[in-house]
Amino acid sequence: MAGQVIREPEEADFERWVEAFRGPLVGLLASWGPDWRAAEELAQDTSAEAWLGRARFRGDLADRGAVGAWLRGIAFHLHAAARRTAGRRRAQPLDPEQAAEEDKAPDERRVLFAAAFAELNAAHQTVLRMHCLEETSTREVAALLGLSPKAVEGRLYQAPRALRAMVERVARRSAQEVRA
Amino acid sequence: MSLHEEVELVPEEELFGLLERRRPDPKAFRAGIEARIAVRRAEAERAEKVERKGPAEPARTSVWRRAGALLPIEPFGALIGPGPGKALLGALALPALVLAAAFGGFVAGARSLQRSIAAALPVDPEARRRRRRQARQDRSLRFASFLVALVHNGMILAFLATWLVGGGFAVDVVLGTLVVSMAALVATVRGFARRGLLERHEVARLAVGILTSVFLGCFLWFHNLHLVHDVSSLGIGWPTSVVLLGIPACLAIAGQGRRVGVALGLGLAAVVALNALGVTRTSPGSLRAQLAGMDLNTAHLRGWRAAQALHDALAAVGAERPDREELLERIAAAARAPEDVHPMVWTAAWRMDLLGPAEWRALAADPRHSHQLDQLHRHAVLNPTPYYRYFVPLLLATREVSYDDREAIARGVFATWPEIGAHGALPQAVACLDMLDALERPDLVGALEGPARELVAAYWVSGDEAGLFDRAGGFTSNPEKFSTSFAQDTLAGVELMARFGVPERVDRWQLTSYLRHACWSLPLFLEPLPRLEAESRAALLLLRERIDLPPRTWLEAVLAERLFLGALLVVGLCLLAVRLAPPLPDPLQPPPGGAQP
Numbered sequence: 001m002a003g004q005v006i007r008e009p010e011e012a013d014f015e016r017w018v019e020a021f022r023g024p025l026v027g028l029l030a031s032w033g034p035d036w037r038a039a040e041e042l043a044q045d046t047s048a049e050a051w052l053g054r055a056r057f058r059g060d061l062a063d064r065g066a067v068g069a070w071l072r073g074i075a076f077h078l079h080a081a082a083r084r085t086a087g088r089r090r091a092q093p094l095d096p097e098q099a100a101e102e103d104k105a106p107d108e109r110r111v112l113f114a115a116a117f118a119e120l121n122a123a124h125q126t127v128l129r130m131h132c133l134e135e136t137s138t139r140e141v142a143a144l145l146g147l148s149p150k151a152v153e154g155r156l157y158q159a160p161r162a163l164r165a166m167v168e169r170v171a172r173r174s175a176q177e178v179r180a
Numbered sequence: 181m182s183l184h185e186e187v188e189l190v191p192e193e194e195l196f197g198l199l200e201r202r203r204p205d206p207k208a209f210r211a212g213i214e215a216r217i218a219v220r221r222a223e224a225e226r227a228e229k230v231e232r233k234g235p236a237e238p239a240r241t242s243v244w245r246r247a248g249a250l251l252p253i254e255p256f257g258a259l260i261g262p263g264p265g266k267a268l269l270g271a272l273a274l275p276a277l278v279l280a281a282a283f284g285g286f287v288a289g290a291r292s293l294q295r296s297i298a299a300a301l302p303v304d305p306e307a308r309r310r311r312r313r314q315a316r317q318d319r320s321l322r323f324a325s326f327l328v329a330l331v332h333n334g335m336i337l338a339f340l341a342t343w344l345v346g347g348g349f350a351v352d353v354v355l356g357t358l359v360v361s362m363a364a365l366v367a368t369v370r371g372f373a374r375r376g377l378l379e380r381h382e383v384a385r386l387a388v389g390i391l392t393s394v395f396l397g398c399f400l401w402f403h404n405l406h407l408v409h410d411v412s413s414l415g416i417g418w419p420t421s422v423v424l425l426g427i428p429a430c431l432a433i434a435g436q437g438r439r440v441g442v443a444l445g446l447g448l449a450a451v452v453a454l455n456a457l458g459v460t461r462t463s464p465g466s467l468r469a470q471l472a473g474m475d476l477n478t479a480h481l482r483g484w485r486a487a488q489a490l491h492d493a494l495a496a497v498g499a500e501r502p503d504r505e506e507l508l509e510r511i512a513a514a515a516r517a518p519e520d521v522h523p524m525v526w527t528a529a530w531r532m533d534l535l536g537p538a539e540w541r542a543l544a545a546d547p548r549h550s551h552q553l554d555q556l557h558r559h560a561v562l563n564p565t566p567y568y569r570y571f572v573p574l575l576l577a578t579r580e581v582s583y584d585d586r587e588a589i590a591r592g593v594f595a596t597w598p599e600i601g602a603h604g605a606l607p608q609a610v611a612c613l614d615m616l617d618a619l620e621r622p623d624l625v626g627a628l629e630g631p632a633r634e635l636v637a638a639y640w641v642s643g644d645e646a647g648l649f650d651r652a653g654g655f656t657s658n659p660e661k662f663s664t665s666f667a668q669d670t671l672a673g674v675e676l677m678a679r680f681g682v683p684e685r686v687d688r689w690q691l692t693s694y695l696r697h698a699c700w701s702l703p704l705f706l707e708p709l710p711r712l713e714a715e716s717r718a719a720l721l722l723l724r725e726r727i728d729l730p731p732r733t734w735l736e737a738v739l740a741e742r743l744f745l746g747a748l749l750v751v752g753l754c755l756l757a758v759r760l761a762p763p764l765p766d767p768l769q770p771p772p773g774g775a776q777p
Contacts, residue, residue: 018210026204032498036202044209048216069500076498113198121617132195133203146500150508151533158577160195162620168583 009054013061018047020064021071023134024141028072031126032079042082046075068143112174116166124159131156276735278352278359279742285359286749289366290756296369297760301376321371327364331357331393351412351743354398358746361390362753369757383761384434387754388427388443394750395423412740415696417458419747421451426751433758460699462720464499472502474711478514481522486714488528489671493718496678497725501532508534515539518546524567526574531614537577544578553578557585560592566604566611573618590619597628600638603658606672609635613679629680636676637683641665643690653687653694665694667715674719678726688729689740695720 009017025046030039050057050071059066117125130141131152142152330337337353368386372378399420428444451457461470471490474483494501511534514521526543529535535543543549549571555561556575562568572593575581581589593615598605609632616625639659643652654665655673674691682688698716732740 018213019206022204022206022209026202027199030202040204040209041212043204044212044216047213048220051213051217052220065503072500110198113194117198119622120620121622124620128195129199132192133199135196147533148503148505148508150536154533154536157537158573160192161576163195165581165583165586166620169586172583 027129
C-alpha cells in the first residue's frame with residue numbers, strides 16, 4: 001500500500017492480538033487437534049512464537065486479515081510438528097463422553113447437545129468453536145480461517161440451523177433406542 | 181415439555197454455554213505465553229553459550245550410528261522367506277534383472293575399455309583417412325552401428341513393448357536401451373582401437389553422439405507421450421538432465437573448451453525449456469496464486485470447475501485461500517439476475533464460500549430455482565447431475581425443512597449413489613457425499629465407506645492393463661469403455677480415498693507418478709491456461725497432504741530409481757571412455773625421445 005510504514009509489532013499490538021485471537025485460535029486448534037487442553041497449549045505456543053518472531057511480520061499491524069493469516073501459518077506449522085511427533089490423528093468432535101465424565105451429574109440436555117454437535121460437519125463445528133468460545137466477532141474468525149467475513153457469516157447462519165436439525169435427529173434416535 | 185420440544189431452537193446462549201468450560205482463562209493464558217517466551221529465551225541463551233564455546237566433540241559412536249543409518253536394515257530380508265517375500269521377489273524380478281544388467285554392463289564395459297585402449301594401435305594422423313575407409317569392414321564397428329541404430333529407436337522399442345506386454349515394462353525397455361548404448365560405446369571404442377583410430381577427440385565425438393541419441397531416442401518422447409509408468413520419486417526429468425549435462429562434461433574432458441560452453445548452454449536451456457526437473461507447481465502457495473489469478477466470469481462456464489477444485493483442495497489441506505472480493509461482488513450481482521448463469525457456477529460458488537444468506541434468498545426467489553426447490557422439498561426429487569448439488573444447501577438455507585422432509589431428502593440423495601460401471605461415477609459419488617455433508621448425515625456417509633472403496637478400485641487404471649497410448653496410474657470415467665485416466669475422475673478418486681482410505685488395488689506410487697506428469701508445467705513455465713492442469717494439481721496436493729505414501733524398502737527405492745541410475749551409468753561410462761582415450765599427438769611438439777638431428 002502506498003505510504004504504508006511497516007514497523008515491528010510492539011507489546012501493545014501483541015496484547016491486542018492475544019485478546020482478539022485467543023478464543024478463535026483455541027477453537028481452530030481444537031478443530032484440528034485431539035483435545036481442548038492440547039489446543040490451548042498450542043495456542044499459547046503460537047502466541048509465544050508470534051512474539052519471538054515478530055520481526056518477520058511484514059503486514060499492516062492494523063490489518064486483522066494479515067495478522068490472522070500470520071498467526072494461522074504459525075499455528076499450522078506448530079500443529080503439524082506436534083502431529084508428526086504424536087502420530088496422525090483425526091480431528092475429534094466435541095468429545096461428548098469426556099463432557100459427560102467431567103460433569104458429576106451430567107445434564108441430559110447438554111449431553112444430547114454435545115452428541116449432536118459431534119455429528120455436525122467439520123466446517124460447521126470449526127466455525128462454531130471459534131465464534132462461540134469467547135463470543136468473538138466474525139472478523140477475527142474470518143482472518144484465521146482465511147475466508148471473507150461474509151463467508152463466515154454464511155456459515156454462522158447455517159451452522160445453528162444444522163445443529164438444530166441434528167439435535168432433533170439425535171433426540172429421536174435416543175428415544176427410539178429407549179423404546180427398543 | 182418433552183426433550184424434543186425443548187430442543188426446537190438452539191439459541192446462541194446455549195452454544196456459548198456448551199463451550200463455556202472450554203473457555204481459556206485470559207490471565208492463565210497470558211501467563212502461559214510468558215512462561216513459553218521465557219523458556220525459549222533461556223534455550224536461545226544456552227545455545228548461544230554453547231556456540232561460543234565451539235562445537236561439541238561428537239561422540240565416537242554417533243559417527244557409526246550415522247553411517248549405520250545409511251545402510252539398509254535388512255537389505256534382502258524382504259526377499260527371503262515365505263509369503264510376502266516371494267510375492268515381492270516376483271514383482272521386483274524384471275526391474276532388478278535389468279538394473280543388474282546395467283551395473284554389469286557398466287563394470288564389464290569399463291574393463292573392456294581399459295583393455296581395448298591399452299592394446300590400441302598407435303594413432304597415425306596421416307593414415308586416418310585410409311583407415312576410416314577400412315574401418316567400414318570391421319565387424320566390431322558394424323555391430324556397434326547396429327546398436328546405435330537401436331538406441332536411436334529406443335522409443336519405438338518402448339512403444340512395441342507397451343503394445344505387446346503393457347505399459348508396465350516401458351521403463352525397463354528404456355533402461356535396456358541404455359544398456360545397449362553402453363554396449364555400442366564399448367564396441368565402437370574396441371573397433372577404433374583395432375584400426376588405429378582411437379584418440380580422445382574421436383571418442384568424445386562418439387560419446388556425445390551416443391548421449392544425444394539416448395536423449396532423442398529415449399527421453400525426449402518418453403516424457404511428451406506420457407508413456408511413463410513408473411514409481412520413481414525423481415521422475416523422468418532427472419535422468420534426462422543427467423544425460424543432457426553429460427554432453428558438455430564429455431567435451432570438457434576432451435579439452436574442447438569452445439564447444440563446452442555451447443553444449444552446456446544448450447543443455448541447460450533444454451533442461452529449463454523442457455522443465456526437465458519436473459516442476460509441478462502444486463504447493464499450497466502456488467495453487468493459491470493460480471486460483472487468485474483465474475478470471476472467473478459468471479456469464480461463462482470457463483474456469484469455474486477448475487477454481488472449485490483448487491479451492492476444495494486448499495480447504496481440505498487447511499491452507500489459506502485467496503481473498504476474492506471482486507468475485508463476491510460478481511456472484512452477488514449474478515444472484516440478483518440468475519437467468520443466464522450455469523448451475524456449475526452456483527455449485528462452485530457454494531463450495532468456494534461465495535454465497536451468503538442474501539444470495540441464497542435471491543436464488544431461491546428465481547422462478548426456475550423455486551420450482552426445483554419445490555420438487556426437492558415436497559417430493560425429495562433432485563437432479564443427480566453433480567453440478568446441481570447446490571440445491572441441497574439452497575433448500576436448507578432458505579426454507580424451514582421438517583425432520584421428516586430432511587429424512588426423505590437424505591434418502592433421495594443417498595439413492596443418487598452411482599452403481600459400479602456407470603459413466604462418471606466418481607464425480608457423482610463426490611457430489612452425493614457433498615450433499616450428505618450439507619444435510620449433516622455422517623451416518624449415511626459412513627455407510628458409504630465400503631461402496632466408495634469398491635467404486636475407487638473399479639475405476640482405477642492400472643499400469644499393467646493400460647494400452648499403447650493410455651495414461652495409466654489415475655482413474656477413468658468408464659472402466660468398460662476407456663482404459664485411460666482423466667483429470668476430473670482422478671481428482672474425484674483422490675477425494676474419495678482421502679475420506680475413506682486407499683483400496684489395496686490402487687498403487688499410490690503409480691498415482692503420484694501419473695499426477696506429477698499430468699501437472700508438469702509447460703516449457704519455461706509459460707502457462708496461458710493454468711485451469712487446464714488445475715484438477716490434477718489439486719489431486720496431487722491432496723494426495724501429498726492427506727494420503728500417506730506406503731513405505732518402501734531400501735531395495736524397492738533403488739529399483740524405483742533405476743532409470744536415473746541407468747542414466748548415471750551411461751554418462752559415467754562415456755566420461756571414462758573419453759578420459760582413458762589418448763589425446764592426438766601434437767605435430768608441432770617433438771616426440772618423447774627428443775628432436776631428430
